[in-house]
Amino acid sequence: MIPDYAMLFSSVLLDYSSNTNDWQLARKLYSIACQQVDLVLSKWLNSKNYLEIPGNVWLFVDWSKNLDRQASEQATAIYAAKSLLSLATRLGLKKDMEKWQILIKQLTTSALDNLYDKEKGLFISGSQRQVSWASQIWMILAGVVDKNTGTQILKQIQKDTTAIQPGTPYLVHHLVQAYLLCDMDEAAYNFIKNYWGGMVDKGADTFWEIYNPENAYTSPYNSHLFNSYCHAWSCTPAWFLRHPVYGKRLLKIDKKK
Secondary structure (H helix, E strand, O other), X not given: OOHHHHHOHHHHHHHHHHHHOOHHHHHHHHHHHHXXXXXXXXXXXXXXXXXXXXXXXXOOOOOOOOOOOHHHHXXXXXXXXXXXXXXXXXXXXXXXXXXXXXXXXXXXHHHHHHOEEOOOOEEOEOOOOEXXXXXXXXXXXXXXXOXXXXXXXXXXXXXXOOOXXXXXXXXXXXXXXXXXXXXXXXXXXXXXXXHHHHHHHOXXXXXXXXXXXXXXXXXXXXXXXXXXXXXXXXXXXXXXXXXXXXXXXXXXXXXXX
């Protein structure tokens, strides 16, 4: 079990059902989606309502040896609970709606009270109070802060040279989405063009699982010859550029350039 992947099943189910109008399948799988979040919270949610997951549990979030993932997991739990709230609302499950509303409020309050450093204007993670892009990205996607605060966070993290950088197209995808949620369209456009475009310029015939612009030979599998076992990384440019809302905004910037 990878906790963040497990919890995000609720988001996958919501996206699928919303786009296909197949709410019958959503009803069948809803309890499984709930179970993923309940399992994580029952094991590792502490008395202050934030997650403390042991170091021997595989947390993904991003391929990065030094990344502390606790804050990202907290935000992922909030994001997942909001997906479950949307599903429960669509399925007419009033008791579950109340459950998820209460949980979202508890987890969000705890994230702001325990994981947000007001002096830095950034979210911190773990006992070492680590600052990373991942923590900021997921807190913004989870709606822990409003759009204006999210914008300030994304500007502030750019100034912090000690912050742990994204290592994969997977996390950069979520960074692009965070930029778009905060109406920072040009930053989102530049990341798509320079990050995925950078791989194309280097001759990639499929987008890589890890891409470090400063060292294209970086690989999670100890060899650049095996640098893409997960081709979902390829979806980002097409998904954003074809998106009915984001696509128009991004192509508008492209035309200006």
